[in-house]
Amino acid sequence: MIHISADQNLYKIKELVPPETKLNLYDPSNGIPDLNDTDALLVRTVTQINANTLPQPPQQLRFIGTGSSGTDHIDEEYLQQNGIRFSDANGCNARAVAEYVITALLFWREEQQLKEIPGKVGVIGVGKAGSAVVSLLEKFGIDCVAYDPPRERRDPGFTSATIDEVLACEILTFHVPLNRKGEFATYHWLNEEKLAGRQYQLIINAARGGVIDELELMKAYVEERVQGYILDVWEEEPDFNTEIAKHAFLATPHIAGYSEQSKINATKMVCDRLAEYFNLEPSKSQENNDNQIIDLEDYLNYDLKKLLARFHPMKEYDAALRDLSDRPDKKVLFQNLRNEMPYRYEYPQLKIRKEVLDQFAELQLLGIQEI
Ligand SMILES: NC(=O)C1=CN([C@@H]2O[C@H](COP(=O)(O)OP(=O)(O)OC[C@H]3O[C@@H](n4cnc5c(N)ncnc54)[C@H](O)[C@@H]3O)[C@@H](O)[C@H]2O)C=CC1
Numbered sequence: 584m585i586h587i588s589a590d591q592n593l594y595k596i597k598e599l600v601p602p603e604t605k606l607n608l609y610d611p612s613n614g615i616p617d618l619n620d621t622d623a624l625l626v627r628t629v630t631q632i633n634a635n636t637l638p639q640p641p642q643q644l645r646f647i648g649t650g651s652s653g654t655d656h657i658d659e660e661y662l663q664q665n666g667i668r669f670s671d672a673n674g675c676n677a678r679a680v681a682e683y684v685i686t687a688l689l690f691w692r693e694e695q696q697l698k699e700i701p702g703k704v705g706v707i708g709v710g711k712a713g714s715a716v717v718s719l720l721e722k723f724g725i726d727c728v729a730y731d732p733p734r735e736r737r738d739p740g741f742t743s744a745t746i747d748e749v750l751a752c753e754i755l756t757f758h759v760p761l762n763r764k765g766e767f768a769t770y771h772w773l774n775e776e777k778l779a780g781r782q783y784q785l786i787i788n789a790a791r792g793g794v795i796d797e798l799e800l801m802k803a804y805v806e807e808r809v810q811g812y813i814l815d816v817w818e819e820e821p822d823f824n825t826e827i828a829k830h831a832f833l834a835t836p837h838i839a840g841y842s843e844q845s846k847i848n849a850t851k852m853v854c855d856r857l858a859e860y861f862n863l864e865p866s867k868s869q870e871n872n873d874n875q876i877i878d879l880e881d882y883l884n885y886d887l888k889k890l891l892a893r894f895h896p897m898k899e900y901d902a903a904l905r906d907l908s909d910r911p912d913k914k915v916l917f918q919n920l921r922n923e924m925p926y927r928y929e930y931p932q933l934k935i936r937k938e939v940l941d942q943f944a945e946l947q948l949l950g951i952q953e954i
């Protein structure tokens with residue numbers, strides 16, 4: 584029988600793990616568990632796997648999977664050298680990230696009392712999440728400039744914008760992996776040099792903290808070269824710079840990719856790959872296509888901002904994160920915040936009264952259905 588050790592916060596892991604395996608759940612805040620007698624390890628982004636954290640991996644360990652699209656917490660070369668198969672959950676949360684970006688943009692538009700999003704949105708990284716962002720923004724009639732030179736090289740059907748074209752946009756949103764080396768390294772991609780002499784309305788980072796030089800972003804904001812910024816990810820995660828959070832239009836604890844649907848996708852994808860590798864029958868549990876009915880009887884009291892806040896908890900997360908600013912244990916509380924809040928349903932899974940849908944075209948464009 585295959586023995587699996589899995590992060591206890593992998594959503595619905597007990598239902599989605601292949602049957603007829605032995606499952607041990609571990610608490611990632613205590614580090615990597617004892618892996619003797621373990622064939623497969625399933626982690627999340629909070630567990631670093633490399634030569635320091637996992638020196639001399641046990642012989643029996645043959646598979647490591649992560650329930651995330653990003654893989655910067657894993658030294659894949661090290662796993663390969665040790666004959667361990669690695670698998671990720673690329674794209675599991677693309678829709679959730681796109682919903683985060685458009686919802687944040689709508690909050691920002693409403694707050695600024697603008698009729699529409701001004702100018703163009705430069706999307707940096709047009710893989711699973713970036714592509715979902717482009718599709719959703721285009722539904723709203725927002726002009727996007729798609730920048731992804733590595734994709735242009737591997738995908739003959741895709742042409743990337745130039746660096747000058749993307750940097751000339753009024754808004755930038757980041758969807759690249761965090762890569763510290765190589766031709767397409769992204770560490771501090773947005774830095775002093777790229778920010779110099781340019782003006783931005785808004786900068787959004789829902790990729791990884793290190794992709795933007797936070798201190799340079801803050802400097803550009805103070806000097807009014809950047810009018811606002813939204814951060815879901817932080818350079819020192821799970822720690823975060825309280826001064827940078829304080830000035831953010833929205834500051835959230837790495838939850839852009841969190842939803843009921845994306846979290847099931849993540850666990851299911853990694854469990855199915857594990858089943859394939861060990862030649863096991865996968866679990867029969869399916870993704871959650873249920874609808875959630877939100878019957879707002881007092882809908883006449885709701886404007887768009889209030890409705891969005893009812894459907895997406897980013898403002899709740901933002902308030903909760905800011906509350907942690909002075910806490911000495913804020914690193915632990917940051918992780919608790921990510922683990923404890925119930926997952927929201929993605930917009931196409933929500934049903935609301937027709938009267939509300941008819942009143943706000945934005946809700947229809949988000950894919951919300953009528954009861
Ligand atoms: N905040 C959150 O909750 C989430 C964050 N993420 C982060 O976002 C990243 C992207 O996610 P996915 O789209 O699912 O991954 P993906 O692998 O499908 O797409 C990444 C894209 O970035 C491109 N890219 C790489 N280096 C680049 C560079 N130097 N310049 C421009 N483009 C470059 C790649 O060619 C690829 O098309 C993940 O690696 C992860 O770090 C992903 C999901 C949720």
Ligand SMILES: O=C(O)C(=O)[C@H](O)COP(=O)(O)O
Pocket residue numbers: 626627628629650651652653654676837838839840841
């Ligand atoms: O998929 C990714 O990459 C992400 O950043 C996920 O949102 C991370 O989720 P956890 O693995 O940290 O729960």
